[in-house]
Amino acid sequence: MSDATNASPALLDVRDVSKAFGAVEVLRSVSLQVKRGEVVTVIGPSGSGKTTLLRCVNFLESYDSGSIRIDGKEVGYREAGTRQRRSERDLAAMRAETGMVFQSFNLFPHLTAAGNIMLGLTKVRGKSQTEARQIAEHWLGRVGLAHKADSLPAELSGGQQQRVGIARAVAMEPKILLLDEITSALDPELVGEVLAVVRSLAEDGMTMLMVTHEMAFARDASSRIVFMADGGVSAVGPPKEILAAETSNERLRTFLARFRASHF
Amino acid sequence: MASQILYALPFLAKGFALTLWVSLLVVTLSLVAGVLLGVGLVYGPAPLRWAVRIFSDTIRGIPILVLMFFVYYGLPAVGLHLPSFWAAVLALTLFKTAQVIEYLRGAVASIPKGQSEAAMAIGLTFRQRLTSVIFPQAFRRFLPPWINGVTDAVKGSALVSLLGITDLMQAINQVIGRTYEAMPLYILGALIYFAVNYALSLASRRLERRFAFIRE
Numbered sequence: 001m002s003d004a005t006n007a008s009p010a011l012l013d014v015r016d017v018s019k020a021f022g023a024v025e026v027l028r029s030v031s032l033q034v035k036r037g038e039v040v041t042v043i044g045p046s047g048s049g050k051t052t053l054l055r056c057v058n059f060l061e062s063y064d065s066g067s068i069r070i071d072g073k074e075v076g077y078r079e080a081g082t083r084q085r086r087s088e089r090d091l092a093a094m095r096a097e098t099g100m101v102f103q104s105f106n107l108f109p110h111l112t113a114a115g116n117i118m119l120g121l122t123k124v125r126g127k128s129q130t131e132a133r134q135i136a137e138h139w140l141g142r143v144g145l146a147h148k149a150d151s152l153p154a155e156l157s158g159g160q161q162q163r164v165g166i167a168r169a170v171a172m173e174p175k176i177l178l179l180d181e182i183t184s185a186l187d188p189e190l191v192g193e194v195l196a197v198v199r200s201l202a203e204d205g206m207t208m209l210m211v212t213h214e215m216a217f218a219r220d221a222s223s224r225i226v227f228m229a230d231g232g233v234s235a236v237g238p239p240k241e242i243l244a245a246e247t248s249n250e251r252l253r254t255f256l257a258r259f260r261a262s263h264f
Numbered sequence: 265m266a267s268q269i270l271y272a273l274p275f276l277a278k279g280f281a282l283t284l285w286v287s288l289l290v291v292t293l294s295l296v297a298g299v300l301l302g303v304g305l306v307y308g309p310a311p312l313r314w315a316v317r318i319f320s321d322t323i324r325g326i327p328i329l330v331l332m333f334f335v336y337y338g339l340p341a342v343g344l345h346l347p348s349f350w351a352a353v354l355a356l357t358l359f360k361t362a363q364v365i366e367y368l369r370g371a372v373a374s375i376p377k378g379q380s381e382a383a384m385a386i387g388l389t390f391r392q393r394l395t396s397v398i399f400p401q402a403f404r405r406f407l408p409p410w411i412n413g414v415t416d417a418v419k420g421s422a423l424v425s426l427l428g429i430t431d432l433m434q435a436i437n438q439v440i441g442r443t444y445e446a447m448p449l450y451i452l453g454a455l456i457y458f459a460v461n462y463a464l465s466l467a468s469r470r471l472e473r474r475f476a477f478i479r480e
């Protein structure tokens with residue numbers, strides 16, 4: 001483990017982050033902490049800002065105010081409060097510390113499964129080809145795809161592609177893994193194999209922030225669940241509390257009722 | 265008749281060599297300039313983007329012949345005297361560059377945004393994203409129209425004969441002037457142009473297969 005004496009107790013510390021696309025406020029003063037080893041799941045109706053929040057954490061999106069710190073270090077801007085973007089080089093270095101898995105996989109189609117994983121290891125981490133290949137094979141083994149190392153993404157099923165996507169992200173040994181609706185583009189029968197990989201990473205103590213519509217998985221795998229509505233955090237708590245049918249939060253109750261209605 | 269044409273073959277070969285030389289110069293120079301300006305058009309700061317956009321739209325709106333006459337007969341008015349050979353090469357290169365810019369822009373634009381984002385997410389810098397993720401994919405889409413453009417450049421090079429340069433076209437016309445054998449000589453010329461371009465399109469098909477993402 002890395003040093004536990006860090007000043008900030010939360011590995012990810014999101015404070016009062018707001019963002020607007022034109023007149024539409026997509027994030028309203030969102031605050032959220034994720035501790036080392038925690039799995040925090042963000043749920044909420046579509047358009048509630050979940051994905052935008054995730055994309056702000058590795059600065060694929062900028063935000064208008066507030067602060068996002070990982071391990072005590074401000075993410076996209078030189079200092080909290082200023083809107084001075086970090087340099088391109090700095091941003092790249094920051095992003096290398098956060099892994100991201102995308103809804104649409106976004107594997108590099110011109111590279112093999114192993115090649116997808118090796119790219120960041122060689123270009124960003126400065127590993128040799130041999131070493132990168134070994135790491136890639138290790139992680140492909142972890143996601144059950146050791147035999148697919150030399151396959152191109154187009155030769156893999158959706159579930160296999162997404163498992164490569166996960167391997168590509170974790171092989172960089174990120175401090176935190178961001179999972180953005182990673183099973184939403186998959187056929188129902190392929191969801192299980194991907195969630196099994198996420199679960200095993202959680203058991204290994206990987207810190208994760210994920211957006212998902214898989215309520216059963218959120219209930220079983222999360223340390224805490226964050227419910228977002230209209231760009232703000234509407235409720236935070238342990239899964240049992242948040243997913244309880246008799247919650248006093250009206251929006252959450254409506255969301256869960258609608259969700260249940262559409263899934264049974 | 266046959267003997268007259270045989271007698272003219274070395275002369276025609278010299279013309280052909282010049283055609284290849286002009287084509288090679290135009291294709292190479294326009295590739296370098298077009299890719300650089302194309303990257304400027306896609307990723308550059310606003311003033312550069314506007315400048316490249318204006319350049320490309322203007323050039324593509326002018327017939328090559330007008331462009332060539334403008335460079336050769338027009339530019340001396342502002343003190344730029346170019347020998348006919350270089351005037352022709354410059355005009356053809358300008359024209360081709362504008363096309364390469366558009367092929368590049370189209371190829372890069374066709375790569376989904378998720379590719380850049382995935383590359384950013386693993387911490388690649390802008391330059392690394394271009395060289396390791398965007399260009400290798402864009403190259404595959406750039407290639408077919410570009411090779412098409414190369415064959416156009418070979419055919420279009422026949423226009424330099426209008427500035428009195430002895431390329432294949434001009435050589436053929438001169439031999440016809442001496443022998444009055446128009447039909448066989450134009451057929452011979454057509455066959456030579458065809459052979460070059462057919463070879464190019466065969467090569468392009470091989471290249472496209474080589475860079476396909478699905479192995480066959």
